[in-house]
Amino acid sequence: MEPLTELFAERILNVQKSFIREILKIAGDPEIISFAGGLPNPHIFPVQEIRTACNEILKADGPNVLQYSTTEGYLPLREYIANDYNNKYKLNINADEILITNGSQQGLDLISKVLIEKGDPVIIERPGYLGALQALSIYQPDFHNVTLKEDGIDLIELTNILSAFKVKLFYGVPNFQNPSGISYSQQNRVKLSEILQLYKTIFVEDNPYGDLRFMGKDLPPLKKWLGKQSVMLGSFSKTVVPSFRLGWICADRDIMDKVIIAKQGADLHTNYFCQRIVHYYLTHFDINAHIEKAKKAYKEQRDAMVTMIEKYFPKEVKYTKPEGGMFLWVTLPEGMSSMRLFELAIKNKVAFVPGAPFYIKDGGSNTLRLNYSNSDPEQIETGIIELSKAIKELKVNYCP
Amino acid sequence: MEPLTELFAERILNVQKSFIREILKIAGDPEIISFAGGLPNPHIFPVQEIRTACNEILKADGPNVLQYSTTEGYLPLREYIANDYNNKYKLNINADEILITNGSQQGLDLISKVLIEKGDPVIIERPGYLGALQALSIYQPDFHNVTLKEDGIDLIELTNILSAFKVKLFYGVPNFQNPSGISYSQQNRVKLSEILQLYKTIFVEDNPYGDLRFMGKDLPPLKKWLGKQSVMLGSFSKTVVPSFRLGWICADRDIMDKVIIAKQGADLHTNYFCQRIVHYYLTHFDINAHIEKAKKAYKEQRDAMVTMIEKYFPKEVKYTKPEGGMFLWVTLPEGMSSMRLFELAIKNKVAFVPGAPFYIKDGGSNTLRLNYSNSDPEQIETGIIELSKAIKELKVNYCP
Numbered sequence: 001m002e003p004l005t006e007l008f009a010e011r012i013l014n015v016q017k018s019f020i021r022e023i024l025k026i027a028g029d030p031e032i033i034s035f036a037g038g039l040p041n042p043h044i045f046p047v048q049e050i051r052t053a054c055n056e057i058l059k060a061d062g063p064n065v066l067q068y069s070t071t072e073g074y075l076p077l078r079e080y081i082a083n084d085y086n087n088k089y090k091l092n093i094n095a096d097e098i099l100i101t102n103g104s105q106q107g108l109d110l111i112s113k114v115l116i117e118k119g120d121p122v123i124i125e126r127p128g129y130l131g132a133l134q135a136l137s138i139y140q141p142d143f144h145n146v147t148l149k150e151d152g153i154d155l156i157e158l159t160n161i162l163s164a165f166k167v168k169l170f171y172g173v174p175n176f177q178n179p180s181g182i183s184y185s186q187q188n189r190v191k192l193s194e195i196l197q198l199y200k201t202i203f204v205e206d207n208p209y210g211d212l213r214f215m216g217k218d219l220p221p222l223k224k225w226l227g228k229q230s231v232m233l234g235s236f237s238k239t240v241v242p243s244f245r246l247g248w249i250c251a252d253r254d255i256m257d258k259v260i261i262a263k264q265g266a267d268l269h270t271n272y273f274c275q276r277i278v279h280y281y282l283t284h285f286d287i288n289a290h291i292e293k294a295k296k297a298y299k300e301q302r303d304a305m306v307t308m309i310e311k312y313f314p315k316e317v318k319y320t321k322p323e324g325g326m327f328l329w330v331t332l333p334e335g336m337s338s339m340r341l342f343e344l345a346i347k348n349k350v351a352f353v354p355g356a357p358f359y360i361k362d363g364g365s366n367t368l369r370l371n372y373s374n375s376d377p378e379q380i381e382t383g384i385i386e387l388s389k390a391i392k393e394l395k396v397n398y399c400p
Numbered sequence: 401m402e403p404l405t406e407l408f409a410e411r412i413l414n415v416q417k418s419f420i421r422e423i424l425k426i427a428g429d430p431e432i433i434s435f436a437g438g439l440p441n442p443h444i445f446p447v448q449e450i451r452t453a454c455n456e457i458l459k460a461d462g463p464n465v466l467q468y469s470t471t472e473g474y475l476p477l478r479e480y481i482a483n484d485y486n487n488k489y490k491l492n493i494n495a496d497e498i499l500i501t502n503g504s505q506q507g508l509d510l511i512s513k514v515l516i517e518k519g520d521p522v523i524i525e526r527p528g529y530l531g532a533l534q535a536l537s538i539y540q541p542d543f544h545n546v547t548l549k550e551d552g553i554d555l556i557e558l559t560n561i562l563s564a565f566k567v568k569l570f571y572g573v574p575n576f577q578n579p580s581g582i583s584y585s586q587q588n589r590v591k592l593s594e595i596l597q598l599y600k601t602i603f604v605e606d607n608p609y610g611d612l613r614f615m616g617k618d619l620p621p622l623k624k625w626l627g628k629q630s631v632m633l634g635s636f637s638k639t640v641v642p643s644f645r646l647g648w649i650c651a652d653r654d655i656m657d658k659v660i661i662a663k664q665g666a667d668l669h670t671n672y673f674c675q676r677i678v679h680y681y682l683t684h685f686d687i688n689a690h691i692e693k694a695k696k697a698y699k700e701q702r703d704a705m706v707t708m709i710e711k712y713f714p715k716e717v718k719y720t721k722p723e724g725g726m727f728l729w730v731t732l733p734e735g736m737s738s739m740r741l742f743e744l745a746i747k748n749k750v751a752f753v754p755g756a757p758f759y760i761k762d763g764g765s766n767t768l769r770l771n772y773s774n775s776d777p778e779q780i781e782t783g784i785i786e787l788s789k790a791i792k793e794l795k796v797n798y799c800p
Contacts, residue, residue, distance in 0.1 A: 004628060004654045007568055007602065009517045009539075012658045015665065021471070039468055047462035054454040062447035066641040068439055071421070102502055102667035109666045113538065117409045135665045138513065139409075168407055202407065241466040243672035254405055258412045265415065265535045266509045267502040271671045272643035 011118075015137045019357040020130055023342075027351035033383035035370040036351040038178065038326060041301070042374075044294050045241055046285065053280040061276075069272035071264050073100025073248070077279040081234065081248055089220040099249050099259055100270045104206055104233035107249035108135045108171070110266065111204055111231055114258045116141050121165035123201075125153070127329075127358035127367065129178045132171050132206070141169075143360045148180055150320075152188030155195060162199040169202045174222065175210040176325025179358050179369035183323060186219055193225035206233040209325035211291055214299035216323040228252040236278055238326075239291055244274040297373075298326065304377035305370065308384035314391060326373035329355075331366060332391070338368040341394050348386035411518075415537045419757040420530055423742075427751035433783035435770040436751040438578065438726060441701070442774075444694050445641055446681065453680040461676075469672035471664050473500025473648070477679040481634065481648055489620040499649050499659055500670045504606055504633040507649035508535045508571070510666065511604055511631055514658040516541050521565035523601075525553070527729075527758035527767065529578045532571050532606070541569075543760045548580055550720075552588030555595060562599040569602045574622065575610040576725025579758050579769035583723060586619055593625035606633040609725035611691055614699035616723040628652040636678055638726075639691055644674040697773075698726065704777035705770065708784035714791060726773035729755075731766060732791070738768040741794050748786035 020036070027034040057065050072078065078095040085093045101107045108131075116122065116139035124132060126145035136143070144161045147154040153172070161167065174184040184192065196203050205222050223230035235247035251259060263269070281287070302322065309319055309330075318331040332338060338354040345351065355367025372380060420436070427434040457465050472478065478498040485491045501507045508531075516522065516539035524532060526545035536543070544561045547554040553572070561567065574584040584592065596603050605622050623630035635647035651659060663669070681687070702722060709719055709730075718731040732738060738754040745751065755767025772780060 004652060007515055008658055009515055012514050012662060015661050017661055018664050042463035042467050045463050045466045047458055047466065050466065051455060051458045055451060058447055058451045063442035063445050066445045066447065066450065066643045067442050068642040106667040114412050115407055115409055131668065138662065138665050242468040243466045245667060245669065245671045258408055261415050261417055262412060262538065264418050265538050267506040267645060268531065269645065271645045271674060274671060274673065
């Protein structure tokens, strides 16, 4: 017969396999110190508490916690999430504006399914989160980029795009962005919201790392100013455990009605057993103490990396100093290639993610992402020393 | 601002909320005997074994079972699934042809994403599985129907459609179909495969109930004859537990490469903790003994329903006698409305799903689906008596 490949839909032909996943295969070698992944530190996982939760819910409600459940998700868990927003940021969110998803990645897939037609203009940060690029690409939008500056979105660039194109959706990560580690300032949030309201563009604010702020002042989501025009994505992957793939989408009822239909078609409902485990965990153990523990670990790891970079990297190399989250972003002098650096670094047994894939069209070839959450301070010291040797080696052979 | 509804993509405007879920809200009243849902019998869930599995995997490998994992799924679980096919049906499936999904519903969403362009002709059985109609509708195909007869697909109808349209995909449920309870005969499978090979149409064979055969002879999947042209969907929802939402898709490597990309975009990977639980369960407990227990319960429930229907329903009412699965299908005399019957039955405190929603365009208004897996024999007796009263009441007022 003819090759099956002739049958593929156009939408899937445009999307590449995750480049990071290919890099992670190389970085999987146990001899390599990897700053490439985005894994939380597994030493802080609440293994014993999860075990207690499993036992208690199975003992108390065995058949029910193993049965099919609702598309929207476990109501007490949705109420917990709504209350948490309301308490933290004085919002007024109802549980029926929350739907439990398979990680925030699914939230992004569902909202894309609901909103994006082929050719619709959408905006993503430059550099942007690779998983979002992949999720959005499936729906074949017309991508636009706005530069992420030190204090957030470049508002002039944004206004230029919004006045030229009818942009339906802007995807951004206001706190400790992946890959850059940058957060939008309070002022940037306010101004950005004003502009988005003027142009009626939906802001999809993804916030996987927001609770992991170990320095500086917590800032509210753009929902605070945008109201209905904001769709928030959240996740328990970084605050409880990743393997459950539990996240949520928070959207106005009009949008939520359509998200529910998309979720029914996509997989009927999210794993209910793990929704019950997480709800038990949140209501029977001290989640705040647990998050403090995570923040302490991440701050130590971040500090170790920043200190070592200061000490060993050539002065012309720039880098971000994140106040939370799991990544920092390095910019080599213009013209130096982080892809070439990757090849040299791998020989020195250290891995990272080159920056180019985080850019839609061109750019970023002199940038790279470093993850500090999955290496201990000793590994970070050795890794940064080896990486700086590779940078120096690259410099010698580098003709700008 | 303008209503957000103006922003919706065309694809989502075509899809209705699941009609069954609306019915289930009415049927949720504890005073009502419900034959409406599709829930497994919760009394047979292996609660204690699941508890042991949770404890053992957390004790032995805590941090790892709670960490992020691979898009394809836990390799030993994928090997188990491949071996199970190979042992049962003498197939030659490799673990890299299996990807773990959030229930078989997600498998259908992913394969639709990979294959279906707007307007592509696709075929579904008449009557057809509602969840499939919903999943496929999102991708805006041109739906065609082939009648499901007592021994399977109407091959003449099928040939007519295939010779008139270039059909990319045919979705079917060869064993104990939902909603009809019908299985394709061996001969029907062979002939159907020959025809599909001639026209190069991919057959997506969904098989949630295949292991629940309590009468008759087990039959191989169409993959046996179709090879690469078959995509199989499977699920642990009916054999282990539903709340984990664990299923799989089995496809040729060419298709699988694209399914992996679609899965990455959709939600990165399936809940890993529950993959580990199910793998532990399958390799440390007697799954065959457990399935025997399920089959025994379902046979008793099915026998109770068939016996009561024979005893109480008017003779002109026709019904299927399934050899497995969870549903049987009732056909009232032409012109009698099962929607009207539903209203009468609810007054008698018994619920079912009217057949019309299982038909794409017209038809089926005199049919209904009865589920027997979630009611005990006493409830089944009372429910069928009350339903037959409603049928007789409808007959009195029924002018053909």
